[in-house]
Amino acid sequence: MTKQWKMLDRKPVHQGFYTVHLCHFEHSLFQGGKTGPVERELLERGNVAAVLPYDPTDDSVVLVEQFRIGAMNQEDPWLTEVIAGMVEAGESPEEMVRREAKEEAGLEVNDLIPISRYLSSPGSSTEEVFLYAAIADLSSAGGYHGLEEENEDIRVIKLNADDAIQLFDKGIIKNALSVIAMQWFKANLEDLRIGKKS
DSSP states (O other), X not given: OOOOEEEEEEEEEEESSSEEEEEEEEEBOTTSSBOOOEEEEEEEOOOEEEEEEEXXXXXXXXXXXXXXXXXXXXXXXXXXEOEEEEOOTTOOHHHHHHHHHHHHHXXXXXXXXXXXXXXSOTTTBOOEEEEEEEEOOOTTXXXXXXXXXXXXXXEEEEEEHHHHHHHHHTTOOOSHHHHHHHHHHHHHHHHHHTTOOO
16 A cells, blocks of 8 residues: 545634644545545644753752643643743754753753654644753752743742652643653663663
8 A cells, every 4th residue: 555645725724822724635545545535623833842850969850830721621730840842943852952941940951861752642733742851950940930921930840859750650740741751760760860871
C-alpha cells in the first residue's frame, strides 16, 4: 500500500491566541482506495518546549505552579508543572527552554538532556513538544516570576527530588508533558545523582 493524502481545502475560522482552521482532506485506505472528503477542525498553536531543572548538589528540582484555563473542570485549576512555553519563530527548542527558564523561574539552564519529542494531540492539533531535563544551580531558586505583559503569575517551587517524585506518584502533577518528564526523572534519578546522563 502506498500511503497518500491531500489537503482539499483549509481556511481559518478563528484567529486569536491560537488559530483554528476548518480542513477538508482525503487519504488512502489500508485496504485500498481512498476516503471521501473528511472535515476536521485543526488547532494551530505552535510548538512547545519544556525543561525540568535538577541540581545534584542538594538533590533538588524546580517545578512551577500557575493557573491553567484548560484545567477549569478540575478541583484546583492551579497546576504544578515543569517549566514550559511556546517556541517562537526562528527560535530552537533549546533556546526557548533557556529563555523560558529565565522568565518563569529566574534560572540559567545550559546543560540540557533530551527526554522526548512527541505530538501532543495529533487528532486535532499540530503541536509538537520538545522535552528536556537540565543540570542547573538551584541554590537561589524560588519566588514569583512571569511576564506581566503575558499575564503570567508563576510560583517557583523548589523540592527535594524524592518529594517531587511523591507529588508525581500521588497524581498531583497532571499535565502530560510534566507527567512524561517526571516518569523519565524517576527512572533516571540514580544516574543523575552519580553524574551519568541518559
